[in-house]
Amino acid sequence: MGINLHDYQTTVKSCATLSGIGVHSGKPVTIRFNPAEPDTGVVFVYTGEHGAGRQLPALVSEVGATALCTVLGEPSGFHVATVEHLMAALLGLGIDNVLIEIDGNEVPVMDGSAAMFVDAIDQAGIETLDVKRRYIRVVKPVRIDSGASWAEFRPYRGTRFEVEIDFDSPAIGRQAFAADIDPVSFRKDMARARTFGFMRDVERLWAGGYALGSSLENSIVIGDDNHVINMEGLRYSDEFVRHKTLDAMGDLALAGARFIGCFKSFRGGHRLNAAALRHLLSDPTAFEIVETNRRSRGRGAEMIAVNAPVYAPWVL
Structure with a gap:
């Protein structure tokens, strides 16, 4: 199967607003999606009382912590936490530029998934811009190990995730999920997968200022009897690994450009995802920057290497 990628960058057509609470802070927060110019990328713009107007680009070089979220x-200062589900929605639906x-x-x-971010983007609409999209194409395998966990990028004609998890809990156990990513598969197979945790960890997390x-x-909450205690049960039979795939998508969306390749991980998490991405981008022999070369309006198209600008966000 050949590469099926869009030629041009995108943004949202109009504004859309969402309000909720932070899963860790417990505080109310409102976000607003705004259209952005080509090559802007994803940028968070703070509108709170103190420091309004400060901007934070959604790039792996800006990652300051990966303990329980990205x-x-x-x-300890200006930051935006738990960006992974939102970033996954932007990657899954093909949004390149947006001011948030x-x-x-x-x-x-x-709701603990990316579904409501997808709904907000659908409400805003997607606009195609007149500047070509550039991709990070993986040209050789790159792997990182951390104890029993590992993650790797491999060359592949498309964007693919292969994620496997292994939990010492009968409610989860060992699960694997693999899919080529496009808006259709993302909406159907990943967007609604929710975050999860164990009741036994709640008091420890609260004491540390998390999960408030x-x-x-x-x-999704797993009780002391190793059963899911949510009345509605699971949205997918393997919702746990699908959510871990969603997390990986969100973390890798911080590359600064979409990647062409296959990302594989075993017992991964935010820290390992960020480390693997940094490892890839720190090796200039492992990837190249490409864009579509379409000579006509027919089906034929190829990806050609281009000279990346010196300010390219993937340069660490």
């Missing part, structure tokens, strides 16, 4: 900026106004320090968790906004309305 945090952009300085955790936010009046707090954490993206709202909504977590509830059965935005998380």
Whole structure:
């Protein structure tokens, strides 16, 4: 199967607003999607009382913490936390450029998945811009190991995720999920997969200042009897690994450009995802920057290498 990629960059057609609470902070927050010019990328714009107007680009070089979520900026200073579900929605639906106004320090968790971000983008609409999209194409395998966990990028004609998890819990166990990513498959197979956690960890997380906004309305919770306690059950039989795939998508969306290749991981998480992405981008022999060369309006098209600008966001 050949590469099926869009030639040109995109943004949202109009504005859309979402309000909710931060899953870790428990504080109310509102975000607003705004159209952006070509080559802007994804940029968070703070609109709160103190420091309004400060901007934070959604790039792996800005990642300041990866303990229980992905945090952009300085955790003890200006930052935006829990960006992964929103970033996954932007990657999954093919949004390259957007200014995201936010009046707090954490993206709202909504229902614990990317579904409501997808709805907001659908409400805003998608506009195609007149500047070609550039991709990071993986040209050789790159792997990183961390104990029993590992992650790797491999060359592939498309964008693919292959994620496997292994939890010491009968409710989860060992699960694997693999898919080529496009808007149709993302909406159908990943967007609605929710974050999850264990009841036994709640008091420890609360004591550390985490999960203050977590509830059965935005998380799958596994009880002390190793059963899912949410009344509605699971949205997918393997929702846990699908959500881990969603997380990986969001973390890799911080590359600064879409990648062409296959990302594989075993027992991964935010820290490993960020480390693997940094490892790829730190090796100039492992990837090249390409764009579509379409000679006519027919089906024929190829990806050609281009000279990346010196300010390219993927240069660490």
